[in-house]
Amino acid sequence: MSEQKIKDLRSAIELLKTVPGQLIETNEPVDPHAEISGVYRHVGAGGTVMRPTQTGPAMVFNNVKGHEGARVIIGLLASRKRVGLMLGTKPERLGFLLNDAVQNPIQPITVSKDKAKCQEVVHYADEPGFDIRKLVPAPTNTEEDAGPYITMGMCYASDPETGISDVTIHRLCLQSKDEISMYFVPGARHLTVFREKAENAGKPLPISISIGVDPAIEIAACFEPPTTPLGFNELSIAGAIRKEAVELVQCLTINEKAIANAEYVIEGELIPGVRVREDQNTNTGKAMPEFPGYTGRANPELPVIKVKAITHRVNPILQTCIGPSEEHVNMAGIPTEASILQMVEKAMPGRLLNVYSHSSGGGKYMAVLQFKKSQPSDEGRQRQAALLAFSAFSELKHVILVDEDVDPFDSNDVMWALNTRYQGDIDTIFIPGVRCHPLDPSQDADFNPLIRDHGISCKTIFDCTVPYNLKDRFKRTKFKDIDPGKFAPELFENQ
Incomplete structure (x- = not known):
């Protein structure tokens, strides 16, 4: 495994550049409306995506129409081999790595704003011309989608009563210049509890959305109860994987923190009592492609995030994924493996x-x-x-x-x-x-x-x-144990 240290999305990309077949880039102009996913389906989506598809390299689009200076990366986690490479272990040992990390958590720390690369550029929502749809190159996966979606946003919020914090990934649809709808799977996320407490008190819930982060954070964020019960901050799992605390920074417009080296951070509040129809802008009845391989139905009523600000790094890179791709398999599946290993091993x-x-x-x-x-x-x-x-x-x-x-x-x-x-x-x-x-x-x-x-x-x-x-x-047929590398070194030199 490589000794190159990964601390954010950019260092992960630099590592992949050193490994043949793990990353490709294109300067060809691409429309974020359906084209990015349409291309990557053939390059390396895998998973439950409609065939033909395959497991392939991650892909960076350097020329996204309507978003000068911004890039989009897709498929970073769409290969188990690539995830193992970035987390520093063999692909078949990833579940064991995460199981060990859960049991040896390292809590996140807060750094000063001058160390927060995510705040190099700041856009406030009350400024003239502010529009999240122009600032964030969020793709529309298919032509039927309810709108552009942020699929790899690390949603970070805190319990309004206890102050405990947690990070999870949710379905986020850009609805207007300063509004995002947020889908909650019933009973499955800690942020559901936080939102309901705030709403019952008639108060908004501050929330940050960090996009483009260390892949260890993206994998760790997908743990669920009972392995990580209410009160367990999954950022501590990412800290354990890297043997170094995840760095957070105080947001500029809300009383919440965000991941300090993220490419983008959206600051906002979940507004109590406000709901929107997910496909209000398209009327397709569809949401976006989900992990089972089907396009989800648009939800008639979803909570709304009112955006207060967007911050980002210079020349930011938006990270996205296709819902049914191998990327979802790895993000959801590897923590599941760790959870099963932990429970069965105890018994x-x-x-x-x-x-x-x-x-x-x-x-x-x-x-x-x-x-x-x-x-x-x-x-x-x-x-x-x-x-x-x-x-x-x-x-x-x-x-x-x-x-x-x-x-x-x-x-x-x-x-x-x-x-x-x-x-x-x-x-x-x-x-x-x-x-x-x-x-x-x-x-x-x-x-x-x-x-x-x-x-x-x-x-x-x-x-x-x-x-x-x-x-x-x-008993299976047993063959003579031979070192094949002597006979076909080009096939086995990296094994």
């Missing part, structure tokens, strides 16, 4: 070898658990591990269990186990009527009349492990 140490939050589930719906049975009494514990996985991450829908000789990150290997170590009538465990995630379109009474409410699902375990007493009959 039955040494048996769960690895976890992969599979790309086809957007990092949320499906997990492959690699489980080792070492003694007769381990039989059945693999299914207990699956139940614990559902407890560790409530939005998980499917768990596939495989043995230690199956690579959980290789879908062909997992399907091989499904085909040779699984019988549907005895190895499928259904858990109906459990709350899951509202963006799954199949979780609805129109799809299954037995579903009582939208967002309720049948969680399922696919046990593709060999019964302990039959392990000798299911």
Whole structure:
């Protein structure tokens, strides 16, 4: 792994420039309305994006129409290999890295404004001509989107009663020159609690949105309860990953902090009692592409952020992603892996070898658990591990269990186990009527009349492990152990 230190988005980009095949740039003029995502779908989006797509390099657009001096980067996290490179570990060990970071947090610190690169340029909302749509080159993912979206904004706010702070990522649509709608998944984010407390008191909630930050922050921000309960600031996880505290700075117009080395910071307040229709400017009925691979419905009523100011670095770089891309898989999935590893390890140490939050589930719906049975009494514990996985991450829908000789990150290997170590009538465990995630379109009474409410699902375990007493009959063909690098160095020199 590279020893080059990453402390912000720009240093991450500089690292990728040194690694062939991880970053490309273009000076070709690009329209932020649908074109950026339209291009990157083919370059490296992956995930649940409509085919054809692929895993490829991150991409920087240097010439964004209507936004002179600004650039847009997409796909920074759209490769597990690239995430491992930027976080300093092997791709298959990312869940373990984050699990360790959660248990050894380093709290963020506040620095003086003269050290805050995010405030090099300042635009106040009460200045003539202020318009967030002209200042921030937020893309529109498709031609049907409700509007331009900030998809990689680190939303930072504090509990109005206790003062505890937290960071999460939300769906943010630019609605007017100084208004942004904010989507909250019901019951899933700490900022929901903060907003509701402020609204019940009839007070606005100060909130900062930091865009273009250290990738460690973007991954850490995606942890959820019970791994990070209310009161746990996920910025401390990013600090643990880097072994150095994340630096914050006091905002200029609101009583809140922002990430000091962000490319952009939007300062604003969530206004109590105010709601807007998400597609009020387009009337398409659509929101934006979401991680399951479908375009979400426009929400009829969303809370509103009233923008007070925008600050940014000189020649800022806006970071964005495509909702269904591999980027979402990694941001949501790697923290999920860490959460499952932590919970199962506490209950039955040494048996769960690895976890992969599979790309086809957007990092949320499906997990492959690699489980080792070492003694007769381990039989059945693999299914207990699956139940614990559902407890560790409530939005998980499917768990596939495989043995230690199956690579959980290789879908062909997992399907091989499904085909040779699984019988549907005895190895499928259904858990109906459990709350899951509202963006799954199949979780609805129109799809299954037995579903009582939208967002309720049948969680399922696919046990593709060999019964302990039959392990000798299911040994894979063993080949001679040879160093292939001597024969094909061009293929194995970096391994």
